[in-house]
Amino acid sequence: MVERLLRLAEGLLPSRGYLRKWVPIAIAIGVVASLAAIGFTIALQLSTSFFLKGLAGFTSPSPAGEGGEEFTPAKNLLMIPLVTALGGLVSGILVYTFAPEAEGHGTDAAVDAFHNKEGVIRARVPLLKIIASAVTIGSGGSAGREGPIALTSAGFASVLGKLLRMSPSDRRTALAAGLGAGIGAIFKAPLGAAILAGEILYREDFEVQALVPAFISSVIGYSVYASVFGWQPIFISTGQYTFHNPANLVFFGLLGVVCGLVGIVYVKSFYRFKRFFTSLDMPKQLKPALGGLALGVLGIFFPQILGTGYGWLQMMIQGDFTMLPLLVLMILVPLKILATSLTVGSGGSGGVFAPSLVIGGMLGGVTWMILDSLRLTVDIGPAPFVIVGMMSFFGGVGKAPIAVILMVSEMTGTYSLLVPSMISTVIAYVVTGRHTIYSSQVRTRAESPAHMAEYTVPLLSRIRVRDVMTRKVKTIRPEKTVKEALKMMSENGFRGIPVVGDGEKLVGMVTLSDVLRVRPEMQDSVKVGEIMSKNVIVTYPDEPLHQVFEKMTSYGIGRLPVLNSPDGGRIVGIVSRSDVSHGYKTGLENLLRHQQAEDH
Known part of the structure; x- marks a missing residue:
């Protein structure tokens, strides 16, 4: 017993x-x-x-x-x-x-x-x-x-x-x-x-x-x-x-x-x-x-308050x-x-x-x-x-x-x-x-920094890349010069640009640090294809945001090109850290609104 x-x-x-x-x-x-x-x-x-x-x-x-x-x-x-x-x-x-x-x-x-x-x-x-x-x-x-x-x-x-x-x-x-x-x-x-x-x-x-x-x-x-x-x-x-x-x-x-x-x-x-x-x-x-x-x-006058x-x-x-x-x-x-x-x-x-x-x-x-x-x-x-x-x-x-x-x-x-x-x-x-x-x-616990991680992953796992990605992506061809890439970055405030070939297929990524490593007098002659990174970390429209966040933190990168599929390789968008943050904020607001509606 x-x-x-x-x-x-x-x-x-x-x-x-x-x-x-x-x-x-x-x-x-x-x-x-x-x-x-x-x-x-x-x-x-x-x-x-x-x-x-x-x-x-x-x-x-x-x-x-x-x-x-x-x-x-x-x-x-x-x-x-x-x-x-x-x-x-x-x-x-x-x-x-x-x-x-x-x-x-x-x-x-x-x-x-x-x-x-x-x-x-x-x-x-x-x-x-x-x-x-x-x-x-x-x-x-x-x-x-x-x-x-x-x-x-x-x-x-x-x-x-x-x-x-x-x-x-x-x-x-x-x-x-x-x-x-x-x-x-x-x-x-x-x-x-x-x-x-x-x-x-x-x-x-x-x-x-x-x-x-x-x-x-x-x-x-x-x-x-x-x-x-x-x-x-x-x-x-x-x-x-x-x-x-x-x-x-x-x-x-x-x-x-x-x-x-x-x-x-x-x-x-x-x-x-x-x-x-x-x-x-x-x-x-x-x-x-x-x-x-x-x-x-x-x-x-009123000692009771002491x-x-x-x-x-x-x-x-x-x-x-x-x-x-x-x-x-x-x-x-x-x-x-x-x-x-x-x-x-x-x-x-x-x-x-x-x-x-x-x-x-x-x-x-x-x-x-x-x-x-x-x-x-x-x-x-x-x-x-x-x-x-x-x-x-x-x-x-x-x-x-x-x-x-x-x-x-x-x-x-x-x-x-x-x-x-x-x-x-x-x-x-x-x-x-x-x-x-x-x-x-x-x-609530959802609003406390003490439980941020506890709520972040489940929330981000419910949001897909397609929900937050930027669809109009500025890209550059590999045959363009470094000077042209630098100009594009300066005008748009980019720190990285996807490099695409025929059919808008992703072939690489050129970053501001790649460009700045080229001496100014060489920027007119050096092509983007010569300095770009070919091993690019990418994501896909159906991938949940928590996986995107893990990739960004693991590799120390701020944006990922979005490809239509693993086989196709065609770029259809780009997702940045700010996109992930905005997606999380929107998702949390929707969750809290839903909870408040249930409470009432």
Whole structure:
């Protein structure tokens, strides 16, 4: 019986060779990512104690799973903008002096490295990201831990990939696994983080190759981290929430629409501020300080916008709206968007996941309060709306609806809201459309440089030479002089001309380099037939473009004459590298149009 089960498992699981390779690598990535998460958490605690608590005498509330500290107003309100500006200054100096790619929210840089840099992240980036982000968040910056730990753990995985001399494909997989491991550890959400590792890379696709390594590394990362900081979820729910009334789906659908519309405002605002700070004519190191100063001024009047904001989420989940009445919440939503744009959009180092959850939770609270005032939520408390709002908002702006549902379920310790969260999150995802907080995401795998080769050959194999070749070919006779050949090349911008004999049959090829080897005083007397290459690489109208591309790359040539048949030898066209490129581009556009038509 056991043997039968093992044989069945072998058929379902990846090959033994695949597992032998990736299991130890994923375990190593998980351990390193967990250590990075532990180090980042300690650094953040120390930074918060020094900046907000020490200098400003301010304590932001924390969720029950992270100590449950009570809110303490600042002893000196004027210290708040000074502290936030100081944090921005220190972060800006660190980042822009030593590792500019560590600026901003981190996850986007990891996604960019996956798609455009063959999974390579410089070795100095992870450590600098930890320090700069701890300073930014610890001084009150409106940012989160997801971006920093994503780039940090992905960076360590990238360094490991370089040490092990991995191929670019494997290095990208390791990077994604590292991203998932770090997030799974620091948020105590291993399942959702493993899914996020494959989902966050695309707006409408999934990186399947990263799934198994991400599962392993995320579990290891979570296990090590939780062994140090405890196994309880970040947010503690006071009750069990059950879904038992389908009519309530209308209200959760409405919440999805609200989250989607506000999500569009969030994305547009964030990148508008990012462009504004980029355009400022001042040293880059000072821009996060300017953003921090503006944030601090707002924080004097609305301290709820400072830091991650998780403590305020905990209050709403527990139904405590004493400090968060309806009017205040309605003001805090745009202010939290502004605060995040000032912090991260100015170049400050921190993530956008935490602010997104907080904004979504606030929208859930606002929606519940309005519906409750209309006596439409008789059997629903505020917590389900807050939790589903957290999921829906990030699911829309982050283009990771599946992962965020799982992550927030793990972070709150409740799985009973899956049905309303699915409805609300999908609606928010659809409403936000192409708007995403991660600008480095691409739409599908077909558009990613990471999978260019994977899609190029199958696509080119479907296109024939006749579909792209130039049919009107300028040719030259072998008895023509080299001077005449040079003139033809100069007038037409050619680097090579087919040489034809009787019946337009190809007899050779003369190139610009052949012509230039003839001394100028001899060009009137030397014939083309004397210098042409007779062993010509050719193609045929029915040959697929991937074979043409192989010939061009193998022999280092830029164009091939097209003959009517192997036996006939009559030239009927010519195909160049640009023709192949144009054919590929057209084929890809047609494929994407077809996919979009199927989606709709």
